[in-house]
Amino acid sequence: MKKIGCTSLLLLLVLVLLPSNTTAAKSTTAQGISFPDPMLELIVRHYIDKPTGTITQSDVDKITSIDTNEVHAMLAKKAKRPGVSSPLTGIKNLKGLRYLRNLESLHIELRHDPVVMHTIKDITELKELKKLKKLSLTGVSLELLKGIETLTGLTSLDLSSNIIENLEPLQNLTNLEYLNLSWNQLNQGSGLAPLKRMNKLKTLNLYMNSMEDIMPLSHLTALQELTLGGSGNGNLKALSTLKNLRKLNIDYFNATDIKPLASLIKLQELSMVNNQIEDLTPLTGMKQLQILNVSENRLKSLKPLQHLTELRILKASYNQIESLEPLKDLIHLKQAEFQNNRLLSLQGLENKNKLKSVSLVNNVIDTRSDAPAASILARLEEQGTEVSYTNFTPFPDILLLRKTKFSYAFGKFVELPATPYERNGRTFVPLRVISELLGAEVQWNQKAQTVTIKHDRDTIVLTAGSLEMKVNEQPVTIDTAPVVYGDNMFVPIRFIAEQFGMLIKPNGHGVSINRF
Missing domain, CATH: 3.80.10.10 (Ribonuclease Inhibitor)
Structure with a gap:
């Protein structure tokens, strides 16, 4: 018996396997192509325009x-x-x-x-x-x-x-x-x-x-x-x-x-x-x-x-x-x-x-x-x-803007020491607004926690945390008390501006103040 060489053996193996693979490929084609996912199959059938039958x-x-x-x-x-x-x-x-x-x-x-x-x-x-x-x-x-x-x-x-x-x-x-x-x-x-x-x-x-x-x-x-x-x-x-x-x-x-x-x-x-x-x-x-x-x-x-x-x-x-x-x-x-x-x-x-x-x-x-x-x-x-x-009516002398330390006053923007805020429908502003923007004289008593505000002939005295203020030495009750946050005292601007005869008006952007 003759020995079979390595090359011949390899060739024999290829000849044996090749028909099997070819048959498998033909079998796949004959049996059709399956798509286990029903949605994917639906899409494929749409593109080949074949609603039913073997794909x-x-x-x-x-x-x-x-x-x-x-x-x-x-x-x-x-x-x-x-x-x-x-x-x-x-x-x-x-x-x-x-x-x-x-x-x-x-x-x-x-x-x-x-x-x-x-x-x-x-x-x-x-x-x-x-x-x-x-x-x-x-x-x-x-x-x-x-x-x-x-x-x-x-x-x-x-x-x-x-x-x-x-x-x-x-x-x-x-x-x-x-x-x-x-x-x-x-x-x-x-x-x-x-x-x-x-x-x-x-x-x-x-x-x-x-x-x-x-x-x-x-x-x-x-x-x-x-x-x-x-x-x-x-x-x-x-x-x-x-x-x-x-x-x-x-x-x-x-x-x-x-x-x-x-x-x-x-x-x-x-x-x-x-x-x-x-x-x-x-x-x-x-x-x-x-x-x-x-x-x-x-x-x-x-x-x-x-x-x-x-x-x-x-x-x-x-x-x-x-x-x-x-x-x-x-x-x-x-x-x-x-x-x-x-x-x-x-x-x-x-x-x-x-x-x-x-x-x-x-x-x-x-x-x-x-x-x-x-x-x-x-x-x-x-x-x-x-x-x-934004059309302001009337055009403001002062506009205190929401959520920013910058406010408008008499033709220019100024930076406040702190941002005004709202509480219980009232706008609170840093005390310096009263002195620098409204032109009032302000005196702060740290020990007594009181502030004295003088404007023209009027004098207002407020106390931090108190609902009572004095206007020209007469007691007046307010519905919101001044507060101290950090290094700043915040006062309700409406009460003060109105006492000084100013028009204060809230709008969609903040609070406008006009002198008469």
């Missing part, structure tokens, strides 16, 4: 795109149960999708009206979909990304609103141009290091992840759009290398120093809402900037914006801005928002022929007919600009 490989080869938004109404109808208002059950199992070998786009998303809730825990079924270019699994409670590492042809990936912590499976997806990871838990995982090699990435959304370290982003020099809102500790140094950025969002980022942004001269849109920014000087070189939102910061001046003549939209509400004059040459402005600042005039809004709307609510701007602002306001309204502003 074959040739059937699913026709599918290049699946989008649950396109079939939302059908899914809602199928999942709805009489008398049950809880979220409807959507896709839970992706098994069977591996056979959709021509699939180029897959979109599964939590939808409302009514709610159809997809819950996907395992995406390993997708690893054979080599033609997949766009993948979106949004709001599906996804935790683990195992299986996605083989999808190196992906150019667009949306994994927003999940509970993902670890991005390591993404590190080889270097063809990505769009990546949305907003509303996940990246602060608890491997960080952003797995993204460093994505040198084709143009759009990245990391909104609401609260990450401490964003330095890996410095490698993504092809980025054109970046959203970091609510996702960091205020350190912007990593962004200085991203000189191709056109759009940047750092809302709620705890930023104070924006100097690293000075090199981003190609920016066209910048949003920095709710930070602690005091100085906009680093923006002076952004000549292409068209949209800027710096609301809810600590800005006092818009002067660094005076040469950004391409600005179309400017939002700067809830700051401490005192003047709009730096905007006089920004002739392309279409929309402007300056609510809750310290504006006293409209100078700077002249010659704004393209301005469609401007909001000036909660500023103390004198718009009476003989005031300079009245003519600017009239021109804006004549050209069709929608102007929102």
